Amino acid sequence: xxxxxxxxxxxxxxxxxxxxxxxxxxxxxxxxxxxxxxxxxxxxxxxxxxxxxxxxxxxxxxxxxxxxxxxxxxxxxxxxxxxxxxxxxxxxxxxxxxxxxxxxxxxxxxxxxxxxxxxxxxxxxxxxxxxxxxxxxxxxxxxxxxxxxxxxxxxxxxxxxxxxxxxxxxxxxxxxxxxxxxxxxxxxxxxxxxxxxxxxxxxxxxxxxxxxxxxxxxxxxxxxxxxxxxxxxxxxxxxxxxxxxxxxxxxxxxxxxxxxx
Numbered sequence: 001x002x003x004x005x006x007x008x009x010x011x012x013x014x015x016x017x018x019x020x021x022x023x024x025x026x027x028x029x030x031x032x033x034x035x036x037x038x039x040x041x042x043x044x045x046x047x048x049x050x051x052x053x054x055x056x057x058x059x060x061x062x063x064x065x066x067x068x069x070x071x072x073x074x075x076x077x078x079x080x081x082x083x084x085x086x087x088x089x090x091x092x093x094x095x096x097x098x099x100x101x102x103x104x105x106x107x108x109x110x111x112x113x114x115x116x117x118x119x120x121x122x123x124x125x126x127x128x129x130x131x132x133x134x135x136x137x138x139x140x141x142x143x144x145x146x147x148x149x150x151x152x153x154x155x156x157x158x159x160x161x162x163x164x165x166x167x168x169x170x171x172x173x174x175x176x177x178x179x180x181x182x183x184x185x186x187x188x189x190x191x192x193x194x195x196x197x198x199x200x201x202x203x204x205x206x207x208x209x210x211x212x213x214x215x216x217x218x219x220x221x222x223x224x225x226x227x228x229x230x231x232x233x234x235x236x237x238x239x240x241x242x243x244x245x246x247x248x249x250x251x252x253x254x255x256x257x258x259x260x261x
Contacts, residue, residue, distance in 0.1 A: 025052075025083075027108050037094035043076075043108050048083025053113040056081045058089055063103035072096045079113065142230055149226035153233050161226075168222040175215035182208035 028044040045054060056077050060068040072095040076087035089108075141152035149168045150161035186205040189198050 025110075025112075027110055030106050030108050032104065032106055037092070039091040039093060039104070041089040041091070041106055041108070043087050043089075044085040045081075045083045045087065045110065046085075049117075050082050050084050052083035052116060053079075054081045054083065054110045055079050055113055056087075056089075057109045058091075059107040059109060060091075061105045061107075063105075065105070068098075068104070070096070081110075142227065145226050145230040146223070149222050152230045153226075161229075164222055164226050168219050168226075171215045171219035171222065175212045175219065178208045178212035178215065182206075182212060 024047045026046045028046055030041045030043040033040045033042070041058065045052075048054075058070065058073060058077055060070050062068060070091050072092040073089055074092070075089045077089045081087065141155065143152075144155065145152035148162065148165040150164035153159070153161035182205045185201055185208060189201045189205075192198050192201065
C-alpha cells in the first residue's frame with residue numbers, strides 16, 4: 001500500500017475517532033460534605049479533556065423544594081471551568097449567615113463554552129444529589145454539651161462522647177451523696193461520749209467531705225474540658241476568649257473562658 005493511501009487512512013481515522021461529542025460528556029452525581037461552616041460539593045466532568053472549558057451553574061434547593069440563592073460560592077463554578085475530575089464548589093455558609101438544619105438538594109448544570117472541539121450543539125448536562133445529613137449550629141452543639149457533656153460532639157461526629165456526660169453526672173451524684181453522708185456523720189458525733197469515738201467520726205466526716213469536693217471538682221473539669229473539645233471539634237475555637245484576673249474574695253488567680261455566640 002502506498003504512502004498516500006496510508007496517510008489517507010490515518011486522516012480518516014483521526015476524523016471519525018476524534019473526541020468532541022457533547023453526548024459523551026456527563027456530570028457525575030455530586031458529593032456533598034460539611035466542613036466546619038462550609039458545604040463542599042465535589043463532582044467530575046466525565047469524558048472531558050483538561051483543555052475543555054465549561055460554564056458551571058450550581059442549583060440548590062431545600063427539603064421543601066424551595067430554591068436557595070447561594071452567592072458565596074468559590075471553586076469550580078461559573079465560567080471557564082476546565083474539564084476533568086476532582087472538581088469542587090465551596091459554599092461559605094458563615095459568610096451568608098445561613099444555617100443548615102435539614103436536607104439540601106444540589107444540582108450541577110454545565111454548558112460547553114463556544115469555540116472549542118465540542119462541535120455539536122451543546123445540550124444541558126446535569127448531576128444531582130440530596131444532602132440529608134442533619135446539621136446543627138455551633139451554638140446549639142455547645143449548649144447541648146453544657147447540658148450534658150459529650151452530647152454535642154456525639155451528635156456532630158457520631159462517636160460515643162456522651163460517656164463523658166455519664167461520668168460527669170456520676171461525679172455530681174457521688175459528690176452530693178458523700179456531702180450528705182459527711183453532714184450526717186458529723187451530726188452523729190454528739191451521740192458518742194468517748195473522745196476516741198468522737199475523733200474517729202470527725203475524721204470520717206472530713207474524709208467524706210474531701211472525697212465529695214474531689215468529685216465536685218472532677219465534674220467541673222469534665223464540663224470545662226468537654227466545652228473546649230466541643231468548640232475545637234466544631235472549628236469554632238476562634239470564638240473562645242481567655243481572660244485572667246484575681247478572685248476579689250480569696251485573691252486567688254483566675255483564668256476565665258468566654259464563648260461568643
